[in-house]
Amino acid sequence: EVQLVESGGGLVQPGGSLRLSCAASGFTFSSYSMNWVRQAPGKGLEWVSYISSSSSTLYYADSVKGRFTISRDNAKNSLYLQMNSLRAEDTAVYYCATLLTYGGYNWFDPWGQGTLVTVSS
């Protein structure tokens, strides 16, 4: 079964740091680009970051650029998001999602179950 499981969320003070992990199983993780997407409480989906299969290409949303770092360890089938200088507006459920590509089209599937990050004093 294809599965993504996030971990590492929790309560952190403004200005603090947190590292999220996403463990992949059931597919050849090293062959796929991955993404982080977040959802603030009661709000819609916001794409956060992208990493290619070999880690050669990275993208970040402007809202997190310079504060968040995406990485992966293909030997461990794991994706990471290092979040520094956290702000209240970073409070959200963070999902990891696989980028599938076929015939020039791209979509996110599957998604993990999400991990909640709360930034508050």
Place this chain on the structure above:
Amino acid sequence: DIQMTQSPSSLSASVGDRVTITCRASQSISSHLNWYHQKPGKAPKLLIYAASSLQSGVPSRFSGSGSGTDFTLTISSLQPEDFATYYCQQSYSTPSSYTFGQGTKLEIK
């Protein structure tokens, strides 16, 4: 940046109804449009990719259409499990631009 606008933002309907949700892009995205739905407390789930391709395992009552800037998701006969929030996503150009619509909450009438 490409903006995605869904309408309506919310919708009340009954089991058995035919429902249509619209998504409009601020510029042409060809057929690079995906649809997801999300139930409370759960992760989004892919329904439609490339504007009209039904994801494996998704019931055939779901269909997608459109190209360019205007897209629709249609549910031919609403079932109780379909009450959820629906999001469109454009996947044109690079992943840094894969923006989502604001969502359409489909509620039971």
